[in-house]
Amino acid sequence: MGKVKIGLLQFFTLTVLFELGTALVVNLGMNAGRDAWMSILIGCLAGLVMFWGYVYLYRKHPDMPFTAYTRKLLGTTAGTPVAVMYIVLYMNLAGRDLRDGSTMLAMATMHNTPLFILSMLMILSSAYVLHKGLEVLTRTSLMFTIIVLLIGVFSLLLLILSGSIKLFRLLPVLENGIGPVMDSVVHQNYMFPFGEMICFTMLMPYLSDVKKGPWVIAAGMLISALLLSATMALNISVLGADIVERSPLPLMPTISKISISDFIQRVDIFVVMVLIIGVFFKVSVFFAAALIGISELFNLPYRRMVYPVTLMILFTSMLDARSFTEHLNEGGRLLYTVYPLFMIVIPVILIIVTAIRSYFSAPRPG
Amino acid sequence: MKMRRLCTFLLAVLQLLLPLVLTGCWDSVELNRRAIVSGVAIDRGEGEKEKYVVSFQVIVAEEISGKNTRGISPVVLYTGKGRTMFEALANASRQTARFLSLGHVRVLVISEKLAREGIKDMLDVLERESDTRLTSLIFVAKGQPASELMSTMTVFSKIPANDLVEKLETTSKQFGYNFRMEVDDVIRGIQLRGGGPVINGVFTDGSREKADSNDNFKTIVPHAILKVSELAAFKDDKLKGWIKGDAALGTVLLHNKIKEYPVVISHPQGGYIAFNVYQSQVRLTVAAKDPEHPVFTVKISQQVSIKENANELNLISPATVVDLSSHVIKDTTRKIKDAIDTARKYNSDYLGFGEAMERENPQGWKKVMKHWEDIFADCEYKIEADAVIRHTDMRSNSFQVNP
Numbered sequence: 001m002g003k004v005k006i007g008l009l010q011f012f013t014l015t016v017l018f019e020l021g022t023a024l025v026v027n028l029g030m031n032a033g034r035d036a037w038m039s040i041l042i043g044c045l046a047g048l049v050m051f052w053g054y055v056y057l058y059r060k061h062p063d064m065p066f067t068a069y070t071r072k073l074l075g076t077t078a079g080t081p082v083a084v085m086y087i088v089l090y091m092n093l094a095g096r097d098l099r100d101g102s103t104m105l106a107m108a109t110m111h112n113t114p115l116f117i118l119s120m121l122m123i124l125s126s127a128y129v130l131h132k133g134l135e136v137l138t139r140t141s142l143m144f145t146i147i148v149l150l151i152g153v154f155s156l157l158l159l160i161l162s163g164s165i166k167l168f169r170l171l172p173v174l175e176n177g178i179g180p181v182m183d184s185v186v187h188q189n190y191m192f193p194f195g196e197m198i199c200f201t202m203l204m205p206y207l208s209d210v211k212k213g214p215w216v217i218a219a220g221m222l223i224s225a226l227l228l229s230a231t232m233a234l235n236i237s238v239l240g241a242d243i244v245e246r247s248p249l250p251l252m253p254t255i256s257k258i259s260i261s262d263f264i265q266r267v268d269i270f271v272v273m274v275l276i277i278g279v280f281f282k283v284s285v286f287f288a289a290a291l292i293g294i295s296e297l298f299n300l301p302y303r304r305m306v307y308p309v310t311l312m313i314l315f316t317s318m319l320d321a322r323s324f325t326e327h328l329n330e331g332g333r334l335l336y337t338v339y340p341l342f343m344i345v346i347p348v349i350l351i352i353v354t355a356i357r358s359y360f361s362a363p364r365p366g
Numbered sequence: 367m368k369m370r371r372l373c374t375f376l377l378a379v380l381q382l383l384l385p386l387v388l389t390g391c392w393d394s395v396e397l398n399r400r401a402i403v404s405g406v407a408i409d410r411g412e413g414e415k416e417k418y419v420v421s422f423q424v425i426v427a428e429e430i431s432g433k434n435t436r437g438i439s440p441v442v443l444y445t446g447k448g449r450t451m452f453e454a455l456a457n458a459s460r461q462t463a464r465f466l467s468l469g470h471v472r473v474l475v476i477s478e479k480l481a482r483e484g485i486k487d488m489l490d491v492l493e494r495e496s497d498t499r500l501t502s503l504i505f506v507a508k509g510q511p512a513s514e515l516m517s518t519m520t521v522f523s524k525i526p527a528n529d530l531v532e533k534l535e536t537t538s539k540q541f542g543y544n545f546r547m548e549v550d551d552v553i554r555g556i557q558l559r560g561g562g563p564v565i566n567g568v569f570t571d572g573s574r575e576k577a578d579s580n581d582n583f584k585t586i587v588p589h590a591i592l593k594v595s596e597l598a599a600f601k602d603d604k605l606k607g608w609i610k611g612d613a614a615l616g617t618v619l620l621h622n623k624i625k626e627y628p629v630v631i632s633h634p635q636g637g638y639i640a641f642n643v644y645q646s647q648v649r650l651t652v653a654a655k656d657p658e659h660p661v662f663t664v665k666i667s668q669q670v671s672i673k674e675n676a677n678e679l680n681l682i683s684p685a686t687v688v689d690l691s692s693h694v695i696k697d698t699t700r701k702i703k704d705a706i707d708t709a710r711k712y713n714s715d716y717l718g719f720g721e722a723m724e725r726e727n728p729q730g731w732k733k734v735m736k737h738w739e740d741i742f743a744d745c746e747y748k749i750e751a752d753a754v755i756r757h758t759d760m761r762s763n764s765f766q767v768n769p
Binding site: 107108109110111112113114117168171172175176239240242243252253256257259262265266 | 392393469470472493496499500501531548550553554557724725726728
């Protein structure tokens with residue numbers, strides 16, 4: 001895909017939209033009950049530590065994506081299978097997010113539309129943008145971040161004006177101590193959505209600035225964590241912890257509480273827009289990561305693989321589970337069983353190998 | 367080169383055609399195939415097979431804003447029966463020519479009979495279904511079938527459901543005995559341990575004979591009038607009784623939902639004095655070191671204006687005004703007391719004392735939540751009321767002072 005370089009602002013907005021993604025509309029961290037907002041913040045801190053590990057690898061190999069330096073560090077025989085596993089992981093993650101998105105759309109508005117059609121429309125738009133290139137995706141993210149933020153500000157304003165926010169519903173804080181919060185962090189929040197930043201190891205070679213780039217991405221993570229946390233706090237203060245816990249998409253009933261003198265109401269279509277935008281970026285970034293990996297590993301031209309990968313993601317998403325309940329249950333278990341292997345264990349091994357190598361190959365005085 | 371241009375052209379045409387397939391996909395229902403439901407009445411039918419008798423007040427759009435109206439009723443009532451709410455909705459479609467769209471339901475009326483039996487089963491569909499919305503207002507039909515409330519013609523709005531919403535809004539702003547209760551408020555209310563929701567009552571006054579036709583208001587005095595009534599007190603999901611008079615006002619005060627309400631006191635020197643309380647702030651705090659014996663404190667601060675003073679009181683003297691405000695304080699205290707007594711009578715903590723306790727001492731709350739009713743029944747409480755009369759409106763003394 002040539003020598004494209006992507007500016008810092010665009011990388012920042014891409015990070016924000018990727019992190020917000022589906023997380024903005026789902027009941028994130030509700031294992032922690034009404035302290036969900038706290039577990040998101042703690043999850044973000046853990047995510048930032050992990051991300052700094054990825055940044056270490058990136059700074060040592062600024063021109064290579066993840067799949068390239070696994071082979072360099074582990075040798076071709078051990079490195080290639082690992083790289084292939086990562087490509088499969090990215091496609092799987094894209095498929096899972098696609099399923100999330102299309103099912104939520106079906107639940108929220110389009111009850112009778114076949115899931116396959118919804119998924120297809122969404123993945124085709126991703127495929128189209130990626131066919132145009134990575135820089136198009138990042139430029140699109142700039143536009144959509146503005147839209148998402150505007151929707152956010154507008155909805156918040158309307159909620160305040162309609163007087164539905166009751167901050168006392170957030171009390172008592174830490175009812176059962178820090179235990180449930182940490183439990184939620186360990187089971188979900190450091191991985192989803194912050195651990196998923198692993199796929200940025202594939203995109204970071206396109207950063208225009210090796211030095212500042214990682215900081216900008218980290219800032220994007222932090223800001224999106226604050227937004228996510230504020231959104232969950234908003235949901236709980238409007239609906240109460242119990243209703244949020246039982247809603248797959250709590251942002252929707254929250255926004256539907258907006259009613260300004262019975263004139264401005266039913267603005268929940270905004271949530272659907274945010275959902276579609278979020279899913280689009282989430283799927284597209286994983287998709288791009290998989291594509292970069294494939295084109296680098298098998299030395300294939302990037303564009304030729306767009307449609308085959310589209311099909312793979314589409315069918316992964318369809319065959320993933322029969323029901324959404326099954327899908328969520330499976331996803332919940334993957335978060336603390338399989339993903340830590342990819343997002344912590346393997347990167348840590350690579351970091352150790354890199355550190356040892358650079359220690360021995362460093363020119364020593366004397 | 368020419369080939370390339372042709373391709374671009376074809377692509378452009380294709381692009382223009384593509385949006386056509388995206389119009390709402392499989393779920394599109396044209397506007398002229400939709401019928402908008404404005405209100406829903408839920409009655410208890412006979413037996414299990416027809417447990418829910420659900421009546422839908424459907425807006426006849428042509429009659430509301432069309433050019434060539436037929437002079438028929440602006441709304442129609444369709445009824446469906448079933449074991450569940452959803453079945454009843456589907457069942458109603460046998461009579462309706464169009465798809466009932468529940469996105470704009472403004473009022474849900476539950477009959478008293480069903481409310482006494484329990485409402486938790488029917489609330490699930492209102493939450494789960496994505497078309498219905500949480501901002502619909504819930505009412506209990508006091509002593510009559512709910513469907514009668516949805517089939518009463520009203521004067522100020524062609525759509526009776528809207529009229530009911532406006533009535534509730536007006537009375538809660540001016541009289542203070544009622545307040546908005548939406549679907550999610552009721553659900554949270556049912557989940558209050560040891561308590562329940564409080565729901566507004568509604569009934570029709572007058573003869574039912576011509577209530578459902580335009581004849582209802584052909585006379586200056588309508589035959590039947592839709593009226594907002596007392597508050598229905600629930601324990602868990604079952605109606606226990608009605609909160610009346612002072613107790614109702616105290617309940618609204620304790621929920622901190624009051625906007626304005628009149629206070630009338632009879633002065634020791636003779637005559638009634640009427641005040642308007644235009645601002646009141648209530649805070650419920652609790653000292654719950656010992657969860658078995660919590661002490662609640664209700665703090666109220668109010669701002670009052672004098673509206674009626676048929677009396678010879680010297681309103682120029684600040685002492686008199688302070689004395690008057692002490693009467694208001696007494697009145698408020700009595701109302702709060704009444705509200706708490708009524709809640710104890712119904713054995714239901716719908717006032718949210720338990721919630722206050724949970725916020726203050728969550729660990730202690732866990733110990734007592736199982737038998738919260740007993741603690742609520744004889745816990746201590748203090749009322750610290752304060753009221754200030756800011757001014758005496760457009761006159762100081764009454765003309766009765768200088769005859």
